[in-house]
Amino acid sequence: MLSILTYILLVTPSSLSTSYSDFLALLSIKSHITSDPRQALSSWDGALNDTNTPVPDFCQWNGVTCGGRRYPGHVTAINLQGYGLSGIISQDIGNLTYLHFLDLSSNNLVGDIPSTLGNCRKLYTMNLSANHFSSSIPSPLGHLSKLKIFDVGYNNLTGEIPTILLNITTLTILRIEWNSFSGQIHSWLSNLTSLTDLFLASNNFSGNIPAALFNFSSMDVLNLGFNQLAGSLPPDIGFKLPRLSVLGTEVNKFRGVIPASLSNASQLTYLVLRENQYHGVIPRDIGSHSKLNLFSVGYNKLQATKPTEWDFLTSLSNCSKLEILDLEGNKFAGFLPISIANLSLELNWLTLGRNQIAGTPSWIIRFHKLTQLILADNLFTGTLPEDIGRLSSLQYLDLSQNRFEGQIPQSLGNITQLTSLSLSNNFLDSSIPTSLGNLTQIEILDLSGNMLRGQIPQEILTISSLTKLLNLSTNSLSGTIPTQIGHLNSLGTIDLSLNKLAGEIPQAIENCVQLLSLYLQGNLLQGQIPRGLNSLGVLEKLDLSSNNLTGPIPEFLGSIITLNYLNLSFNNLSGPVPDTGVFCNSTILSVTGNSMLCGGPQFLHLPTCPSIRSHKASRNRLHIFIFCAIGTLIFCLCSIALYCFINRMITPNFVGREYLFLNRNHERVSYAELHEATKSFSPANLIGSGSSGKVYIGNLILDKNLATVAIKVLNLEQQGAKRSFLAECNVLKRIRHRKLVKVITVCSGMDPNGDEFKALVLEYICNGNLDEWLHPNTMTDGMISRRLSLMRRLHIALDVAEALDYLHYHIDPPIVHCDIKPSNILLDDNFAAHVTDFGLAKIMQSEACKKNHPEIEGSSFAVNGTIGYVPPEYGSGSDVSMAGDIYSYGVLLLEMFTGRRPTDSFNDGAENLVSYVKEAYPNNLLEILDVTATYSRDIDIQNIIDILIYPIFRLALACCHDSPKQRMKMHKVVEELNAIKRHAVQMF
Numbered sequence: 001m002l003s004i005l006t007y008i009l010l011v012t013p014s015s016l017s018t019s020y021s022d023f024l025a026l027l028s029i030k031s032h033i034t035s036d037p038r039q040a041l042s043s044w045d046g047a048l049n050d051t052n053t054p055v056p057d058f059c060q061w062n063g064v065t066c067g068g069r070r071y072p073g074h075v076t077a078i079n080l081q082g083y084g085l086s087g088i089i090s091q092d093i094g095n096l097t098y099l100h101f102l103d104l105s106s107n108n109l110v111g112d113i114p115s116t117l118g119n120c121r122k123l124y125t126m127n128l129s130a131n132h133f134s135s136s137i138p139s140p141l142g143h144l145s146k147l148k149i150f151d152v153g154y155n156n157l158t159g160e161i162p163t164i165l166l167n168i169t170t171l172t173i174l175r176i177e178w179n180s181f182s183g184q185i186h187s188w189l190s191n192l193t194s195l196t197d198l199f200l201a202s203n204n205f206s207g208n209i210p211a212a213l214f215n216f217s218s219m220d221v222l223n224l225g226f227n228q229l230a231g232s233l234p235p236d237i238g239f240k241l242p243r244l245s246v247l248g249t250e251v252n253k254f255r256g257v258i259p260a261s262l263s264n265a266s267q268l269t270y271l272v273l274r275e276n277q278y279h280g281v282i283p284r285d286i287g288s289h290s291k292l293n294l295f296s297v298g299y300n301k302l303q304a305t306k307p308t309e310w311d312f313l314t315s316l317s318n319c320s321k322l323e324i325l326d327l328e329g330n331k332f333a334g335f336l337p338i339s340i341a342n343l344s345l346e347l348n349w350l351t352l353g354r355n356q357i358a359g360t361p362s363w364i365i366r367f368h369k370l371t372q373l374i375l376a377d378n379l380f381t382g383t384l385p386e387d388i389g390r391l392s393s394l395q396y397l398d399l400s401q402n403r404f405e406g407q408i409p410q411s412l413g414n415i416t417q418l419t420s421l422s423l424s425n426n427f428l429d430s431s432i433p434t435s436l437g438n439l440t441q442i443e444i445l446d447l448s449g450n451m452l453r454g455q456i457p458q459e460i461l462t463i464s465s466l467t468k469l470l471n472l473s474t475n476s477l478s479g480t481i482p483t484q485i486g487h488l489n490s491l492g493t494i495d496l497s498l499n500k501l502a503g504e505i506p507q508a509i510e511n512c513v514q515l516l517s518l519y520l521q522g523n524l525l526q527g528q529i530p531r532g533l534n535s536l537g538v539l540e541k542l543d544l545s546s547n548n549l550t551g552p553i554p555e556f557l558g559s560i561i562t563l564n565y566l567n568l569s570f571n572n573l574s575g576p577v578p579d580t581g582v583f584c585n586s587t588i589l590s591v592t593g594n595s596m597l598c599g600g601p602q603f604l605h606l607p608t609c610p611s612i613r614s615h616k617a618s619r620n621r622l623h624i625f626i627f628c629a630i631g632t633l634i635f636c637l638c639s640i641a642l643y644c645f646i647n648r649m650i651t652p653n654f655v656g657r658e659y660l661f662l663n664r665n666h667e668r669v670s671y672a673e674l675h676e677a678t679k680s681f682s683p684a685n686l687i688g689s690g691s692s693g694k695v696y697i698g699n700l701i702l703d704k705n706l707a708t709v710a711i712k713v714l715n716l717e718q719q720g721a722k723r724s725f726l727a728e729c730n731v732l733k734r735i736r737h738r739k740l741v742k743v744i745t746v747c748s749g750m751d752p753n754g755d756e757f758k759a760l761v762l763e764y765i766c767n768g769n770l771d772e773w774l775h776p777n778t779m780t781d782g783m784i785s786r787r788l789s790l791m792r793r794l795h796i797a798l799d800v801a802e803a804l805d806y807l808h809y810h811i812d813p814p815i816v817h818c819d820i821k822p823s824n825i826l827l828d829d830n831f832a833a834h835v836t837d838f839g840l841a842k843i844m845q846s847e848a849c850k851k852n853h854p855e856i857e858g859s860s861f862a863v864n865g866t867i868g869y870v871p872p873e874y875g876s877g878s879d880v881s882m883a884g885d886i887y888s889y890g891v892l893l894l895e896m897f898t899g900r901r902p903t904d905s906f907n908d909g910a911e912n913l914v915s916y917v918k919e920a921y922p923n924n925l926l927e928i929l930d931v932t933a934t935y936s937r938d939i940d941i942q943n944i945i946d947i948l949i950y951p952i953f954r955l956a957l958a959c960c961h962d963s964p965k966q967r968m969k970m971h972k973v974v975e976e977l978n979a980i981k982r983h984a985v986q987m988f
């Protein structure tokens with residue numbers, strides 16, 4: 001009655017009959033969205049002048065549906081799926097009491113799920129999946145007694161499932177996968193008798209799986225993967241859950257046998273039991289119902305030794321849709337039944353690795369659609385099929401650790417999609433076919449541990465997609481190392497050890513600037529250690545032992561600070577051993593077996609060199625101490641990195657069916673992954689662009705989480721872009737500070753047109769850059785008023801100063817950023833600042849190195865920076881320096897507090913921002929203060945000037961001093977800002 005009355009009161013007779021309170025709620029929802037990259041809410045328009053003006057017809061707004069005849073003028077559905085919206089959900093959403101359907105999935109929403117949603121009693125679908133919601137599920141949602149579909153998967157939710165939620169007996173789909181829910185599953189599900197789809201995967205649920213879960217006769221999807229659940233599948237599961245189509249228990253602690261009754265579940269499509277402790281024999285009729293598409297039981301303790309125990313494979317040949325068959329890492333042994341050749345020709349992934357299967361797998365040629373074939377670590381014998389090249393879809397081929405013999409087939413070169421090829425540890429004894437040079441997508445090529453003969457074909461050294469590994473170790477390769485090795489400028493590891501390679505190490509090795517590991521030990525190499533190694537600025541492991549190298553040990557090896565393993569033993573090296581860097585840690589260095597060495601650190605016990613300069617000795621000891629300290633630190637960091645890396649390697653991924661192999665070697669991402677993550681680099685995902693490239697937002701699976709990342713694609717046409725990419729990689733690799741944007745990984749390869757493609761995957765900082773906040777565009781920023789308070793500005797200034805202080809004084813060698821400006825300062829949802837864009841950054845040591853070796857770093861690495869922020873001395877050709885960053889920082893401060901860009905034109909005769917401020921300083925500061933900077937009106941403005949404005953401008957001008965020497969140092973800036981902040985906090 002009351003609602004009819006308000007309805008009549010609020011809506012003028014002639015107007016559209018839309019609800020005023022729904023309208024207010026929608027406006028409130030819009031006002032809490034901070035970024036709407038695809039203009040999803042641009043039609044959500046209207047401000048009420050007074051209650052007599054008609055309410056706009058919001059039923060026409062994008063994503064809004066009204067109730068038609070039944071609930072006229074009331075919002076009954078909101079669908080804003082996948083618009084990239086940022087911000088939070090307004091609590092006022094709970095005023096939409098007629099809401100039946102809510103889908104906000106696949107956005108970038110943060111914060112809590114509003115508890116007021118519990119007021120929307122008519123809701124039957126709530127989909128909030130794939131956002132960044134955190135904290136726990138609010139218990140008022142338990143009042144939604146009509147809810148059928150509840151989907152909050154792929155968020156950051158924690159806590160236990162509120163028990164009240166489990167009284168919603170209408171629930172059919174409960175999807176909470178990919179969060180961090182914990183606790184036991186117990187019997188908490190027992191009321192949800194209507195449940196058909198239960199997605200609990202990838203949380204922290206533990207304990208035994210309750211038997212009650214297997215009593216839901218209408219269950220269709222049961223996905224329990226990636227938890228710590230224990231227990232076993234009931235023997236009669238196939239009779240109790242006859243409609244099951246998906247059963248996932250991967251990566252848990254399930255035991256017992258695979259129940260034979262599963263063959264009764266005639267709809268079973270996905271059966272994923274990988275990485276548990278199931279044992280015994282696979283039921284012989286498992287494939288008798290032909291729907292199976294994915295059969296994955298890898299890494300259990302399953303067995304097949306007698307021929308009859310292989311019968312399941314014969315039954316799987318009924319499954320005409322089988323695409324994935326995964327038996328890896330079990331105790332399958334003996335010969336495969338011939339029925340393997342009858343498996344579905346749709347077979348896409350076949351993984352039989354790490355078993356003891358014997359025989360000659362000539363049947364593989366049948367399966368033309370294979371993209372992944374892993375037979376590694378078995379007892380397969382015979383020669384590789386000559387026409388293996390017919391498997392033209394293969395991307396991942398691993399035949400390593402078997403007993404294959406004979407030739408490497410020429411036709412392998414036809415499989416141009418291959419990204420990873422391993423034939424290692426077999427008995428192959430041909431030469432390396434030059435056709436492998438056609439594998440233009442290959443990232444990993446491992447032919448080690450065979451008996452390969454002949455020379456290294458130069459063709460395989462010019463494959464620019466080789467980014468991860470080239471391993472030809474432990475063969476009988478002869479000849480010299482081709483100079484084409486210098487083309488491998490994106491490769492991480494080269495291993496040519498234990499062959500019969502002769503001649504000198506080519507100087508061209510200097511171009512392999514991404515090398516992390518270089519193994520050339522156990523060959524017949526001669527000549528000196530090449531100077532070119534000095535360019536390998538990220539090298540971590542170098543082994544040149546057991547060759548015939550002569551001449552001195554170059555000093556520069558001691559200053560490659562990333563080096564944590566160096567083996568030069570058993571050569572004919574002579575002269576002094578350096579005593580810096582890697583040379584002062586006995587556990588990571590070996591120089592034994594070189595009879596003519598002298599000097600070096602004490603622990604080597606070498607004779608002193610003939611003409612040592614004694615007056616330097618004490619200084620050297622200090623150096624040794626410092627370098628050892630750094631060495632140890634680096635060693636620790638590398639160990640941590642290695643530990644993290646290994647952890648990543650053994651942490652499996654799972655999304656849909658792409659999961660099985662994602663964890664292999666994903667330290668770098670591929671073009672294809674980025675292409676997908678950014679929806680084909682769609683304009684809708686574009687969040688920034690400039691001369692150096694474009695930045696996209698995308699969703700990538702990283703470390704088993706779907707993460708939102710920023711992807712910076714370099715414009716390689718821009719001069720110096722590759723240098724800039726390398727500079728950025730080199731810088732970002734070394735730094736780790738919460739006020740600096742993290743680089744997650746890099747991509748360096750080809751796009752499908754064969755053009756070079758380089759991209760950085762960066763942490764996504766959600767709140768835009770400082771430039772957008774200081775100079776809001778009234779056209780695009782619409783009704784959201786973007787204003788930064790004075791205090792917020794002060795905090796941002798302090799964050800940036802801390803980041804620069806870190807770069808200048810807390811890492812060795814220091815880094816100069818060279819391009820400090822508002823658009824390179826990103827703000828997160830707490831308005832904390834993160835400094836980004838190291839494309840111009842310089843490592844101070846490479847400067848020093850450039851002076852010593854001008855030929856190494858040509859002059860093309862010119863400094864530019866951004867007009868307005870570049871210090872005056874750069875214009876007159878001065879070297880890049882920390883003082884330059886301080887000048888730019890000073891300009892930034894001035895801009896932040898005046899709201900004027902340094903490139904604005906200033907009347908009053910001021911030629912730039914600095915002189916504009918100087919003219920007003922110190923008496924007229926209020927006149928130049930940014931009018932959009934908000935502050936509490938309760939405080940006397942004179943106090944604000946005295947305590948905040950005046951000291952800030954004083955500080956900024958001290959940073960902008962014309963003479964670089966006179967500028968305030970960054971640690972001093974941090975100190976001063978902290979003092980200003982302390983005073984200001986007391987005032988506000």
Ligand SMILES: *[C@@H]1O[C@H](CO)[C@@H](O)[C@H](O)[C@H]1NC(C)=O
Pocket residue numbers: 021024025028092095
């Ligand atoms: C939503 O309802 C609450 C409680 O009735 C009220 O205080 C609030 O102002 C409403 N919000 C809007 C935007 O109308």
Ligand SMILES: *[C@@H]1O[C@H](CO)[C@@H](O)[C@H](O)[C@H]1NC(C)=O
Pocket residue numbers: 046047048049053
């Ligand atoms: C508010 O009033 C102004 C001026 O009368 C008018 O132009 C505008 O359309 C009104 N807004 C709404 C939403 O009615």
